[in-house]
Amino acid sequence: VQELLRAEGLQNVDFPPALGRWINVYDPLDPICGAAPKMDDYRPTEGRKVEDVRESNWGSWRHTVTHYFAGRQFRTLLAQALGMPH
Incomplete structure (x- = not known):
């Protein structure tokens, strides 16, 4: 995917121009992405x-979608993106 987003002749990957907003919600103790969240x-x-938003999960396995979906910041950002009251 990154190869397709790279500007021609450049080594860096550009933010996808057709994408309006990209929010990355991360937990720094997530064992899958914690090294580079x-x-x-x-x-x-x-x-x-890309907008990085730190929101800590809980428990012994922090890389689970249910923990991310339960996060207050995540839910607020999702509601904003969907145009819903939060």
Whole structure:
């Protein structure tokens, strides 16, 4: 996927120009992505970049979608993106 997002002739990957907003919610203790939780793989394009939001999960297995979906910040951001009151 990153190869398709790379600007021609450049080594860095651009933020996808057709994407309006990209929010990365992460837990720094998530064993899968904890070593590199922020989405700094994409260079800002036209003033847009990946927004990193830190929200800690709980329990012994922190890489579970149910924990992420239960997060207050995640739910607020999702409601905003869907145009729903929060």
